[in-house]
Amino acid sequence: MDAQVDDTFGQQDVGGSASLDVNRLIAAFKRRLRLMIGVAAAVFLLVVLVTAQMTPKYTATAEVLLDPRKEAVAEMQSVVSQLPASTQAVDTEAQVIQSRSVAEKVVAKLKLDQDPEFNPDADTKPGLLDGLKAFAKSLAPKASIDANNSEIAQRKHEKVVDSVIKGLTVKRVGLTYLIDVSFTSKDSAKSAQIANAFADQYLLSQLDAKFDATQQANEWLNGRLADLRVQVEQAETAVGQYKIANNLMSSQGATLVEQEISNLDQQLATTRAEQAEADARLNTARRQLAQGSTGEDVGEALTSPVVQQLRRQRADVTQKVADLQGRYGDRHPEMLKAQRQLADIDAQIKQEISRIISNLSAQAEVARQRTASVAASVGQSRGNLASNNRDSVKLNELQRNADSVRLLYESLLNRFKETSAQQGLEQTDARVTSRARIPTKQSSPKVLINFAAGLILAMGAGIAAAVVAELLSSGLGTAEEIQDRLGLPALGSIPSLHTMIERDQNSKIKAVDYVIEKPLSSFTEAFRNLRASVLFSKVGQAVRVILITSSLPGEGKTTSSICLARTMASMGSRVVLLDCDLRQRSVNRMLGFEADVGLLEVLNGTATLAQALVHDKLSGAVVLPLAKGAYTPKDVFGSAAMQNLIKTLRAEFDIVLIDSAPVLPIADTRVLASLADVVVVLARWRKTPLKAIESTLRLLSPSAYVSGVALTQVDMKAQSRYGYGDPGYYYRSYQKYYGG
Incomplete structure (x- = not known):
């Protein structure tokens, strides 16, 4: 009889497909309303306290523009090219602004390492411990002290820079060339000063980079020119010496030999013409x-x-x-x-x-x-x-x-010559379009936003707590859950009496007496419903012997057994109630009497059945109690005497009710279960763990017929609000129907 567990939050199988039952979901949240409100209130209160404890901070913003337009003072190519007008370039410059090098320059310029906001040690006065440390250092070698002091100073400086960078926010404005440089500080004036310092140091870093690049280029060019000047002189000297050595002197672009040949060619042509003329004459x-x-x-x-x-x-x-x-x-x-x-x-x-x-x-x-x-x-x-x-x-x-x-x-x-002329003409690729002003309103904490976020967070936490609580809930709350999770019929729901008594009624009345004094109440009607469910649980077979048990102690077995016996007796049935919980003897206590002889004496043969039976004058039911001090460790319930007793009671009475011990801690109940026609398992409403009920059913299944599960101590007011899936959900509709 393993339980078939489904989703408590409203997931159920209908025709093989999952669907959401909104009413069940609402009922689940109603069940956890107090938890939700409590968790939400606690979270919201925590947000309020944290907001109240937060130190007000102010944010100032300077605006830097990466300007692609440049003044052409001299038409010469720069050593460092201008920034390209691209998204990657703007994003890169935004990262440069918040780089560690720029932050270190700002710290040095504004002496932020002496500001307690960024360096907590700056405002710390020397104490006794510091004096002891100083004395210990004085005993150490000087080189070791210097190295240690240098390392400590470097670490402190790095922490200051980290603290400053933490307050800096640099972001690009949309897809424009504008970059917002924001700084958050406890002091409004300081926030504006540091934001402007970051913008200024960024521009100075650009100028320094270009100046350094130009200077390095000039130094390199100057050294290279000196080398090339020597090489030019050597190369030209080699050319001249080679010309002289090989008679390759030239004039007007041609060598002397070439010029001589040219002249001789002209003379030869002239003399040949003259010779031809002379020969012709x-x-x-x-x-x-x-x-x-x-x-x-x-x-x-x-x-x-x-x-x-x-x-x-x-x-x-x-x-x-x-x-x-x-x-x-x-x-x-x-x-x-x-x-x-x-x-x-x-x-x-x-x-x-x-x-x-x-x-x-x-x-x-x-x-x-x-x-x-x-x-x-x-x-x-x-x-x-x-x-x-x-x-x-x-x-x-x-x-x-x-x-x-x-x-x-x-x-x-x-x-x-160009780079030398450029020194002093370097231009930045950016400019400050708007300097940071001293903010008049704090940027954090944003009280309204924090409260709104806290409210949302509180609601989410409340809902999450309800979901977690519902998922972790292992108890049963409705008849539908019994059927779905355990695969057994739900025999009924027995309400908790104090949830049904109005303020003007006597709230000190006992539940076992209430069924007699208020026979027309819904409390008594619950036992009549339980009687009908049990008696007709075996179709075609008469139910005479009924064992009432539970998984754990404190689930209302004895109260339910007495109330059920009195209800049946009031309806004209001959009912006998056996107290078989050898360790508690709760029937005697609840009915207010002590017996000299009882069940064990009858089984031991020291008393007759007639001597042990006690008649309930209010209802007419008969009780076979346990006598005080009659406990014996023998296996009395598995004996032939017990079987004979059940047969005798079955013959003399219409109904035999057995109030037994819990199944999980006591083994006697499993022996008694084999003697009963049906077993009724009681489970405390939303308290008894589902695993405990499943274990109980597994222990009883080999030798007993479990007719079903009944819920006890049901809070009818709560069930009427969020017990969707149970008849108690409609308690308010039929509450006035009962007369008392």
Whole structure:
């Protein structure tokens, strides 16, 4: 009969699927309302106390803008480039602002290591213990003391920096280039001062970084230029020496040999032209003479002033001969003289032409010799040029090396001039757009927000406490839970009497007497319901012997047994109640009598049944009690006498009720259970652990028939408020139905 446990908070199987029963959920929270209110009140009170104890703090905020726009004072490339306008850059700068290096500068500038808010030791006065420590240090070696003091001072400084960083908050404003630099302090003025100090130190750190970078660049460039200057001088000296050594001197971009060859080529062309011209004049003159010419038509003769003069003379003489011939005839002396004179002139012209031809031949020979000489010079120069070209390969290598070193030197020299000019012109990549002002309102604690959060937290804690309490609850509260968790019928719910008695009624009346004095009350009706449930629990079989038990002590077995016996007797049944709890003898105490003989005496044969039976005058029920001091450790319930007694009582009475001991601590009940027709297990409302009931059912199951479970000591007022799933949930609806 293992229990089938379901979710108390309203989860149940309906047709194989889980569904939420809202009424059960509400009822569960109603059950834990006091716990919820108590936990919520405690949490809220704790929040109020913590808020009241918190030291007021103030937050001041400075606003820094990462400005991508820069003033172009000088059109020169900076050593450190500007920040890129990207999200990553803004986030990075936000981290730089709250970096430890900036915080250390702020601590040093504002001397925060002397502020008690950040350094608790700054406000501590030396005491006796400090004096003893100082005396102990004085006995230690000086080197050890110095090292220890340095380490302690460093640790204190680090703690101060950590404390300052803890009060700093740096965040980007949305997706803009703005960064809020906030600082929280106990002093409003101090918070503004430190926030502004962080913003200022961040800007100074940017300038310092750029200044240091520029200075380092200048130092590096200066050293590099000195090295390159020496390299340039060495490279150029090597080029010059190589030119001198290999006769590679140049002028106007060409070597002297190249210039000489160029001049000789021009001279060679000129001499060859002159030679060709001289040869042409000579050959023309010779060809004309060979063709029978007198030479007068030779070009040089035509231009010769001597020939021209002789021709004029010949023309005059020829004219004179013609005149004389016409006048005197051929034989005249004058005629002959004139003819001789003409012959002399012709001879002179011929001689002059011969001389001109000879001169042309001489000029042609000179031109040929000059051409040959120039050609020889050109050949020699070309040989020198070929040698120079071979030497120029090494020269070109030396020249390229010199040019590259010179180019690098000039480039670094220009960069050095630029970086030198930039010193003092460094600009930050950010600016403070709004300096922090002294706050007029505290930033923490935020009383209203704390109270609102505390209220929410209290409500959540209350609900969580209710959920945890309900989940940890192991008791049974409703008939539905009995059926779902144990798989047994719920026989009824027996209320706790004090929860049903009104204020104007006698609250001192006993429960066992209440069923007699108030036969029409709902309390008595609960036992009538229990009677009906038990008697009809075995379909088709009469129930005569009923064992009433529970898992643990204090669950109302004896009270329920007496009330049930009196209720049955009042309804006309012959009822006998056996007190089988050998250790308690509670029936005697509750009914207010002491018996001289009882159950054990009957079983031992020292008394008869008639002598031991006690009649209840109020109800008519019969009681077989336990006599005082009659306890025996023998297994009396498993004896034949006990079996015979049950048979005898079954024959004489309509109902035999057995009030037994709890099942878990006492083994006698399991023996008695085998003698009863049915066993009624009582469980205290929301108190008896479910595991205890399950263990009880496992112990009884081999030899007894358990008709079901009945709840006892039910708080009807509470059950009517949140006992959803139980008839008591409707107690307020039918409460007035009962007359008393």
